[in-house]
Amino acid sequence: MSAENEALLKAIFAAVFEMQDEAQIPAATQDTTKSWDSVTHVALITALESEFDLFIDTAEALSLVSYEKILDYISNNS
Amino acid sequence: MNFLTAHKLVKSFVSGPELGLRLAMSGETENLSLFLQAHAATRGFLCRQQAIPFNTLQQFVRQESFDEVKNVFVLLPWDFLPPLDWRTGFSRDEFSPAASLASIRDTAALLGNVPNAGFVYIDAPIPPIAADGNANEKLRTHLRSAALELGARVYPETAFALASYLTHGTPIASSHVSLLSETVIELAVGKTRPSAKILATDLDNVMWRGVIGEDGVDNIHFGPTGAGYRHFLYQTYLKRLQSQGVVLIAVSRNDTELANLPFTTDRMTLKTDDFVSIVASYNAKSAQLEQIAKELNLGLDAIVFVDDNPLEIAEVREQLEQVNCVLFPGKDAELPDFFSTLASFFHRQSISDEDKKRTELYRTRLKSMVPSDVQGGDLTEFLKNLEMRLTIHRRHAKDFDRAVQLINKTNQFNLNGIRLAASDVIDILDNGGRLFTATLADKNGSHGEILACLIDRGGKVQAYVMSCRVFQRRVEFAFLVWLAKQQLYEQLDFMFSPTDRNIPVQQFFSDSIFSHSPGEAPSANSENIIRHHLESHQLFEVTDTAAAS
Incomplete structure (x- = not known):
């Protein structure tokens, strides 16, 4: 994944989950991030589709529950 | 956005x-919220948005009284006919066309009674509840008609x-999400975005099929047949816009005479007089557009810019955020969407006499063509972001076909226009000469082999050509820096000869690295090349295939 895409993904996490500390973002998961609920998950999927020009299908959207998984997904699909 | x-x-x-604003929709609205706030903010409003609870639209429209908050309904087919809702699964009840139409009518009447309301309709696909496809299609048409009767803005099924x-x-x-949010805010504010005033269009592969500088006026296509059809449609659409008062500007990387030539042939729908200006230069298009807006005294947001090259679009977007950019489609199937997008920017309700004379008025104002030597904006940042990779190849008789082809078919960035036979090139190589080519790739993909340079034993550059696809990226200088660094030649003498079409090369020789002595070829020494253009070279990750192997 290019450094540009990784920076974009971090910016999305910072905006959607209001994460101030960029160093925490790579370890973020749905379980460990308080603000990551069903509502912000929808915002996250919208942001990913909008910024990376993707269409994320249902099953995939439900499986994207950590920064690392999303990073993998973007690397393989964008 | x-x-x-x-x-x-x-x-x-x-x-x-x-x-x-109350957003009334049979669904969750979370993914719209941020965009609604953003579009309200662009109009200077702080959006206080509320939504009706999930799946309560039918109850909402049946309430007895309404408060004064503006209601914007984003309607889906199942708001008119609940059994169509995908989320509820297929109903076991038999489909009744009459009952369905009654339900659609009743809901439309209820919606029409809601005060202070605006409507958007998403023409989403519906489940096949009728036994035959024709009945399903008729049902869909009835739904769309009901929405239109309410005055709804209709979005295509791809919005669902x-x-x-x-x-x-x-x-x-x-x-x-962004476009629909903008519509919702427009309906809430009660004002639509002002119609754009200028359509600025690229020429090659947009106005016509082909590259005028390479193919010549006889080999470009713009008629209602074959490869030219899409360009014929585009020209007829532009002609229509122009007659409605839209100002047409052509913006092209070309020389002026060439850019104008096809419009003077009497074979095209559009003529020179249909344009307020035909701006032909080799500078950044953002700079050309900025200059036009200044000359016409119009805001940048009044411009819609059309180009087939995603890089040109990206460059303009990066430099001039307010300009509306539209990519000319690569496929005929994309034409309906393309024309709908353009139409959405030019949405005049009425056409005044002044509108009809606008082209003439602005032509008078401009008096003459926008100078073609406007300076480009600082492209360095833009070019850095392209992550360009230049790969240099040393070619020999066994693998120089593409290089010879490039030398012989390039007209614009061509050192002297001399066509070479394979045997001419072999002679130079056999006598100690060298043939270099370069391929270019960037983060958007590969541009293929885009440069060829043939140098004889004595350091005389016999051919130097570059594809017009990669103008304005400083490849021509980056390559020379790489060459200078190889220390193969202390000085390069360029066997330059001006032709009718090689204006870009003539501009290239105005760079300060070149010495011009009367009666002698322009020359540049290696030290000077490196000193002046190292920055251009650093825009690229340069790979030498010979060194790599």
Whole structure:
């Protein structure tokens, strides 16, 4: 994944989950991030589709529950 | 508007009058919220948005009294006919056309009675509840008609996302979230975006099929047949816009005479007089557009820019955020969407006499063509972001076909226009000469082999050509820096000869690295090349295939 895409993904996490500390973002998961609920998950999927020009299908959207998984997904699909 | 831009806009918005808005939709509205706030902010409003609870639209329209908050309905087919809702599964009840039409009519009447309301309709696909496909299609048509009768703005089925509707209850596709939010805000504010005033269009492969500088006027296509058809349609559409008062400007990387030539042939729908200006230069298009807006005394947001090259679009977007950019489609199937997009920018309700004379008025104002030597904006940042990779190849008789082809078919960036036979090249190589080519790739993909340089034993450059696809990227200088660094020649003498078409090369020789002595070829020494253009070279990750192997 290019450094540009990784920076974009971090910016999305910072905006959607209001994460101030960029160093925490790579370890973020749905379980460990308080603000990551069903509502912000929808915002996250919208942001990913909008910024990376993707269409994320249902099953995939439900499986994207950590920064690392999303990073993998973007690397393989964008 | 994408997500991060919307987020930035909302965060940086300080304050403004409140815009009260109730969004009435049979679905979750979370993915719209940020974009609604952002589009309200661009109009100076602080959006106070509320939504009706999930799946309560039918109850909402049946309430006895309404408050004064502006209601914007985003309607889906199942708001008119609930058994069509994908989320509820297929009904076992037999489909009754009469009962269905009655339900559609009743709901439309209820919606029409809601005060202070605006409507958007998503023409989403419906489940096949009728036994035959024809009845389903008729049902869909009735639904669309009912929405239109309400005065709804209709969005195509691509605005609906079944996956996210089933998973999260959010029916609006991410691809349409921003546009739809903008429409909702327009309906809430009661004002539509002002119609754009200028259509600035690229020429090669947009106005016609082909590259005028390479193919010549006889080999470009723009008629209602074959490869030219899409360009014929585009020209007829532009002619229509022009007759409605839209100002047409052509913006092309070309020399002026060439850019104008096809319009003077009497074979095209559009003529020179249909344009307020035909701006032909080799400078950045953002600089050309900025100059036009200044000359016409119009805001940049009045411009819609059309180009077939995503890089040109990206460059203009990066330099001039307010300009509306539209990519000319690569496929005929994309033409309806393309023309609909253009139409959405030019949405005049009426056409005045002044509108009809606008081209003439502005032509008078400009008096003459925009100078073609406007300076480009600082492209360095833009070029850095392209992550360009230049790969240099040393070619020999066994693998120089593409290089010879490039030398013989390039007209614009061509040192002297001399056509070479394979045997001419072999002679030079056999006598100690060298043939270099370069391929270019960037983060958007590969541009293929785009440069060829043939140098004889004595350091005389016999051919130096570059594809017009990669103008304005400083490849021509980056390559020379690489060459200078190889220390093969202390000085290069360029066997330059001006032709009718090699204006870009003539501009290239105005660079300060070249010495011009009367009666002698322009020359440049290696030290000078490196000293002046190292920065251009550093824009590229340069690979030498000979060194790599």
